[in-house]
Amino acid sequence: MMNKVFSAEQLDIKDPLRDKAQAFSLPANTVYLDGNSLGPLPKAAKQQADDVVNEQWGKGLITSWNKHQWIHLPQIVGDKIGGLIGAKSGQVICCDSISINLFKVLSAALKMHPSRKVIATTRDNFPTDIYMVQGLLDLLGSDYSIRYVDEACIGSQLTDDIAVLMLTQVNFRSGNKLDMQSITEQAHQKGILTLWDLAHSAGAFPVSLDACNVDFAVGCTYKYLNGGPGAPAFIYVAKRHQAQYQQPLSGWMGHSSPFSFSPDYAGDNSVKQNLCGTPGIIGMSILDAALDVFEDVSLKAIDEKSKKLQAFFIAEAKRAGLLEKFSIVSPNIDNRGSQLAFAHDHAYAICQAWIAEGVIADFRAPNILRIGFAPLYLSFVDIEKAVASLTKIMNEKRYENDEFQQRQSVT
Amino acid sequence: MMNKVFSAEQLDIKDPLRDKAQAFSLPANTVYLDGNSLGPLPKAAKQQADDVVNEQWGKGLITSWNKHQWIHLPQIVGDKIGGLIGAKSGQVICCDSISINLFKVLSAALKMHPSRKVIATTRDNFPTDIYMVQGLLDLLGSDYSIRYVDEACIGSQLTDDIAVLMLTQVNFRSGNKLDMQSITEQAHQKGILTLWDLAHSAGAFPVSLDACNVDFAVGCTYKYLNGGPGAPAFIYVAKRHQAQYQQPLSGWMGHSSPFSFSPDYAGDNSVKQNLCGTPGIIGMSILDAALDVFEDVSLKAIDEKSKKLQAFFIAEAKRAGLLEKFSIVSPNIDNRGSQLAFAHDHAYAICQAWIAEGVIADFRAPNILRIGFAPLYLSFVDIEKAVASLTKIMNEKRYENDEFQQRQSVT
Structure with a gap:
């Protein structure tokens, strides 16, 4: 057994x-490897939950839409997220879920590229990303198709019939982490618009959307951004595309003048057009506070x-x-x-144990x-404990216990 | 001046x-006519907010998806709402916003009626309802169209080229309240599917979706259902339509087996297919508790x-x-x-005053x-105070004050 160079x-x-x-x-006696x-x-989110529910909703009632800036929250939170993914102000908005x-974005991108009918993505993309393409294509009819590219050599598979390349970083x-800069550049050489899903990127490491010249991005906020269960997601639309961007979930909050109640939809000429229905204020307000954790740390x-x-x-596991x-x-x-992924036939039961x-x-x-x-x-010492505990489970073959083998709906 | 029959x-x-x-x-010294x-x-919602944030999220972390039934919340809450709108279990699910x-539902309804290309609605429907039709039609192309019917005589304008009739009750x-039973029946006589928006109905008076043989409905929960700002909305899909129902926002949560991560979308054959991305749990959990206010009262x-x-x-105002x-x-x-609506050239400033x-x-x-x-x-006595205060404002013409005339973004 090797000696450690430094102790935990x-x-x-x-x-x-x-x-x-x-x-x-954080709960006591827990090592949390599922951030x-x-x-x-975040403690600030806990406090904010209390404030938005009891003060803003409870006391301010409807007037809080103005008084507490609820109406501007999607942009305020969007810009905060923008700061964490390399996007200058006015390009990110907080709304809905990644899927939606x-x-x-896919609809808008196809509209910007009317002569191209292919959406390209990887087969091992997160299923909901693929499902959303399937749903959209089913609606649009047989002119359109999805094409799967191999994650290992995306650049060589880019052809000029592809309208948009949708990848999860x-x-x-x-x-596995894709090279955003190089792939975006290769896509652009073929006139392809790029759409990056930052679900496992935002808050985990530096992302440079503007610098990489990315066209569109989406992401969620309940993973490394600690926004809470099912916290609202975000969309990035590069400034250069906002004037011609037109998305079909054209709800009143994306209208250029929602409270004029005009009979025809006129989408706002900004990233705000991505708003659709009335946003879930409580969740978004909690997220707003959660993001402040990042204020004094760099990605x-x-x-x-x-x-x-x-x-x-890995060193501990090896030892x-x-x-x-x-x-x-x-x-x-x-x-x-x-993140690290380990394959094992008994992975489910090991995880439960x-x-x-x-x-x-x-x-x-x-x-x-x-x-x-999640380094925050x-x-x-947490890692040392986690490895020690995994070692015990493996040595004692606890994963063979019945109690750990029963599947639950979600893990 | 007439005498009152009974005092407040x-x-x-x-x-x-x-x-x-x-x-x-409720805040002190406030009469709230904007429910x-x-x-x-609701006090129960306040408590639930504390529980879902601090206990379920804070202590339970990811395990709360099972332990606290987060994964089943859209159906649990959906069924609770169903009980308030005359829908038997398994037909209502809580998700997203009304707009989305x-x-x-509109997409699914058009798919069920491939030979019909018209969506009918009233011109004075809530704008977002109309905007969503416009967005969908723009995506589907010129075969499809929207047709406006006159609220006063809907029945006579129903023709058999209409696929779906979308009305806000x-x-x-x-x-103005439409006759759900009679209009639905008249629509069905022409083979038209009906979609009712219950934004201003749910929680305000008895609604009988099943008894009226309604096909689809949507509604929000932040008005008379007191679910909180931007609380998630709901969808009703009548049992008889669920097997052939196919909606295009096909996110993983609507998959028949979301955690098998299969590469192809297979929508659940139930109202659950309307789920798309990961639901906002905090908002939905607060709504869940808010709905319990209705447990011991009848609509x-x-x-x-x-x-x-x-x-x-009205009697007080008249006096x-x-x-x-x-x-x-x-x-x-x-x-x-x-609700009651009064027209006045200075309505905005009167409202502010x-x-x-x-x-x-x-x-x-x-x-x-x-x-x-909102009778709950x-x-x-609140009404008496409100009228007295309005009388003062009108008699003193306070609406002419500058401070009340400045428009804010939302009212």
């Missing part, structure tokens, strides 16, 4: 983000710590002999997001144990 | 719903009290000479919802003072 405690002392965990309300499914509760937002299972620092946590996890039992299906550290020990990770069908690294609240 | 105090004593106001957290825009905070839900401005009792409150308002200053644009009491006096109503462009009657928390 030493690494925590050297960690510039070590105090950030105090910004979260890539649902981030934990994909429908808006970080694969939800393996963590670069978060990314650096994530890489260290991952390296430490414990775990790497002979699991196969790592994630690419190397420079080509993956803030781990949860029973207070270490929460998650399972992704068919056989992936998925481990998320994870310490090196 | 006497009417309150006789009111069987008089204690129900205690279920709400038809945003219902006030209209898009789903209660007009958002005037309060019939609510409707009866609303009619009495409205009659009392005060107000009816010579305003014209009532609402139909008579049997043909309107739980009223708010300054602690009476919150709302303004609807171009010249409507809209007064909502309004007393006859």
Whole structure:
């Protein structure tokens, strides 16, 4: 067994983000390795929930639409998110879910490219992304089609019949991270519009939408952005496209003048056109406060710590002999997001047994144990505990216990 | 001046719903006549907000999807709403916004009627309803069209080229209430599917979707259902249509097996197919608790009290000479919802001056003072105060003050 160069405690002392965990309300005796499914509760969000419910709604009632700026919240929150994904003000808006937002952007992109009838994506994209294309194409009829490109060599498969290339930057299972800059550039060379899904990117590492010349992006806020369960998603529309952008979910909140109640839809000539119905204010307001956790940290620092946590996890797992039992299906550290995926035939039961020990990770069908690294609240001591607990489970073969094998609807 | 038959105090004593106001957290010195825009905070919702944020999210983290039934919340809440709109279990689901839900249902309805290309609605429908049709038709191309029917004689304008008739039961401005039973029957005689928007109906009076043989309905929950600002909406799909129902916003939560992550969309053969992305759990959980206010009251009792409150308002206004200053644009009491609309050139400023006096109503462009009657928390003494205050404003012409004339973004 190798000796550690630094102990977990030493690494925590050297960690510039070590105090950030105090910004979260975390349950005791839990190591949370599932912040890539649902981030934990920031203390500021807890306070905001109280304020938006009891003061703003309870006391302000309808007048809070003005008094507490509810009407501007989608833009305020959008710009905050923009700051975390390399987008200058006025290009990001907070609204609806990723799925619905994909429908808006895909429709708008096809309209901007009337002579092209193909949407390209990877077969291993997150299912809802693909389902939304299928739903849209079914509505549009047989002129249009979806084409699957191989994640490993996207550039070589780009042809000039493709209207829009829809990619998730970080694969939800393996963590494989695509090169946004190079792929966007290659797509543009063929006149293809790009749509990036940042579900596993936003809040995890630096993203540079403007600098990469990305056309459109969507993302969710309940993973690394800690916005709460089912918190509203976002859309990025590059400034240069906003004048001709037209999306079909043309609800009143995206109208250029919603309260004039005019009989005809006239979409706002800005990213605001992506608003549709009345936004869920309570969830969005909680998200607004949750984002303030990022105010005094850089995504670069978060990314650096994530890489260290991952390296430490692997080193510890190796020392414990775990790497002979699991196969790592994630690419190397420079080509993956803030997660590690291990394949094991008993991944589901292992995950359940781990949860029973207070270490929460998650399972992704068919056989992936998925481990998320969220540097804002994870310490090196947490990782050490998690590996120790996994080692015990594997050595004792606890995953063979019946209680851990019963499937629940969600993990 | 006529004498009152009963004083406001006497009417309150006789009111069987008089204690129900205690279920709400209402600000002091406020008469709230805008529950038809945003219902006030139920105390149970306040408690639930605390629980879902701090316990379920904060402590349960990702495991709450199972432990606290988050995954089933759209159906649980849907069935609760169903009980208030005359829908048997399994036909209502809580999701997204009315606007987005209209898009789903309209698309599905057109698909069920491939030979018909017309969506009919009233020109004075709530704008977002019309905008959503416009957005959908723009996507579908020139084969399809929207046709406006006159609210006053819908039956005679129904022809067999209409695929779906989309109506809002209660007009958002005037309060005019359509005869759901008779119109649905007339539509069916022409083979037309019906889609009812219950924004100003649900929670205000008895609605009988099943008994009226309605095909589809949508509605919001932040008005008379008191679910909170931007609380999620709902969809009703009659059982008989669920097998062939196919809506295009085909996100993973509407898949028959969302966590199998299969590459192809296979919509659930139930109302659940209307789910799209991950639902906003915090807002929906608060709504879930808010709906419990209705557990021990009947919609019939609510409707009866609303009619009495409205009659009392009008009688008081008449006594005060107000009816010579305003014209009532609402139909008579049997043909309107739980609201009264008065037209006045200075309606906006009057509304602002009223708010300054602690009476919150709302303004609807171009010249409507809209007064909502929500019997769960309004007393006859409230109405008496509101009329007294309005009388003062009118007699003193306070609406001429500059401070009340400045428009804000929302009212």
